[in-house]
Amino acid sequence: MSQIPAELKYVSSHEWLRTEADGTVTVGITDHAQELLGDVVFVELPKVGAHLAADEQAGVVESVKAASDVYCPVAGEILEVNAELEASPELANSDPYGAGWFFRMRPADAAALDGLMDAAAYASEIGA
Amino acid sequence: MTAPKRTPLFEEHLAAGAKMVDFAGWEMPIHYGSQLKEHELVRTDAGVFDVSHMTVIDITGGDARAWLQKLIANDVAKLGFEGKALYSGMLNETGGVVDDLIVYLTASGYRMVVNAGTTEKDLAWMEKHKAGFDVTLTVRRDLAMLAVQGPQAIDKVCALKPDWAEAIRSLKVFQGMPFGGWFVARTGYTGEDGLEIMVPADEAPAFFRALREGGVAPIGLGARDTLRLEAGMNLYGHDMDETVSPLEAGMGWTIAWAPEERDFTGRKALEAQKAAGVAMKQVGLVLEGRGVLREGQKVVVDGVGEGIITSGTFSPTLKHSIAIARVPAATGATAQVDLRGTLTDVRVVKMPFVRNGKKVFE
Numbered sequence: 436m437s438q439i440p441a442e443l444k445y446v447s448s449h450e451w452l453r454t455e456a457d458g459t460v461t462v463g464i465t466d467h468a469q470e471l472l473g474d475v476v477f478v479e480l481p482k483v484g485a486h487l488a489a490d491e492q493a494g495v496v497e498s499v500k501a502a503s504d505v506y507c508p509v510a511g512e513i514l515e516v517n518a519e520l521e522a523s524p525e526l527a528n529s530d531p532y533g534a535g536w537f538f539r540m541r542p543a544d545a546a547a548l549d550g551l552m553d554a555a556a557y558a559s560e561i562g563a
Numbered sequence: 564m565t566a567p568k569r570t571p572l573f574e575e576h577l578a579a580g581a582k583m584v585d586f587a588g589w590e591m592p593i594h595y596g597s598q599l600k601e602h603e604l605v606r607t608d609a610g611v612f613d614v615s616h617m618t619v620i621d622i623t624g625g626d627a628r629a630w631l632q633k634l635i636a637n638d639v640a641k642l643g644f645e646g647k648a649l650y651s652g653m654l655n656e657t658g659g660v661v662d663d664l665i666v667y668l669t670a671s672g673y674r675m676v677v678n679a680g681t682t683e684k685d686l687a688w689m690e691k692h693k694a695g696f697d698v699t700l701t702v703r704r705d706l707a708m709l710a711v712q713g714p715q716a717i718d719k720v721c722a723l724k725p726d727w728a729e730a731i732r733s734l735k736v737f738q739g740m741p742f743g744g745w746f747v748a749r750t751g752y753t754g755e756d757g758l759e760i761m762v763p764a765d766e767a768p769a770f771f772r773a774l775r776e777g778g779v780a781p782i783g784l785g786a787r788d789t790l791r792l793e794a795g796m797n798l799y800g801h802d803m804d805e806t807v808s809p810l811e812a813g814m815g816w817t818i819a820w821a822p823e824e825r826d827f828t829g830r831k832a833l834e835a836q837k838a839a840g841v842a843m844k845q846v847g848l849v850l851e852g853r854g855v856l857r858e859g860q861k862v863v864v865d866g867v868g869e870g871i872i873t874s875g876t877f878s879p880t881l882k883h884s885i886a887i888a889r890v891p892a893a894t895g896a897t898a899q900v901d902l903r904g905t906l907t908d909v910r911v912v913k914m915p916f917v918r919n920g921k922k923v924f925e
Binding site: 473474476477481496497500501502525528548 | 593595597598599662785852853855857859876877879
């Protein structure tokens, strides 16, 4: 069964968001997403400093099976990307909510996260 | 919507933690945790695949040989002794591939193994072309089939079957032999040494468990695909089908042109293609940078024309992407692939990519 940590926010394109103490937001793909993809072999991450709109393409995750776009879940600026994930894409499989994070961003509007799914809503979305 | 079919090993797959998917109407294991780990185990040790969804057909009757010489493009006259195997395409009148198959010479006639997804079509095709021949087809759904593949595969099977070990070790590549109701052949679809074992369905679960206990890992269809692709082996419905000539799908070597008077189905069409010049050829593509080549992507050959990727993947052994493609015959050593909107340089190589665990292309 997929893990869906209670403290995170989710979007239907299977990214998760975690608000950090400094107000920035860390984004990755969910456990359910990595299960669907299977073994991840490449990731393409956004450029640091890029200003992305909500639902704009922020990268690509390629598994043995398929290529899939990664979307920016809320509008904002990309502050940092996970270089370790680029070197070891399997972290997206083994630790999707930890070492397998994709990027960290500053949302243009912190309140934008309020409208996103919580764990219960995401669980229902994926039929978990 | 009919319920997916299950092989005699269905419960064994669940017990081994398989993720099951629908494949050609069968509920089959795609992986048991990690496709990449399973791939590596077959390249370095031994793994077992349930291939019971494939169809075994016994062919008997006084005209079995003459009928097969008409039905398939390779020539069963090459099968010089019992147990010897032959790979062939079964072609239609326009030279397209109805299916690819293996046929063995047996004591009572021939034994053929065809693909799961094409079985009904194949049987209808064979029935239709049986008129006038004394031939009986017996579909052997009472048999399960396990492929045990990898450098340690034969040793590990022999350890479980000590009475058969000497005979199994004497098998040469593309050769099999019966052991009672079992049939053991040194064939496979991975580019590694190994066996394909037909076993009475009711004995299959215990044999599968014994293999696992004997250190043979269960391997899903996911790794089966990456292994065969590294080995440069065609997958029916992807690398060729009824609209594709074997001459454009890397199957030229499977066509027995001699003797000239053997009028196999599709021969005239292939001869016309040869006379006119075959427009396309099958090649391997290699992308050493980032990204993964995928089936259906366009191949652009500067100044020559366009082709298409028929199978593509990330190669777990080579750690970069590889693909099988059908490209213009004049294609040289390089090409470009439309990779999600970006034309990306790739190398054109002679397949296979991997044999016996090692990179083999230049």
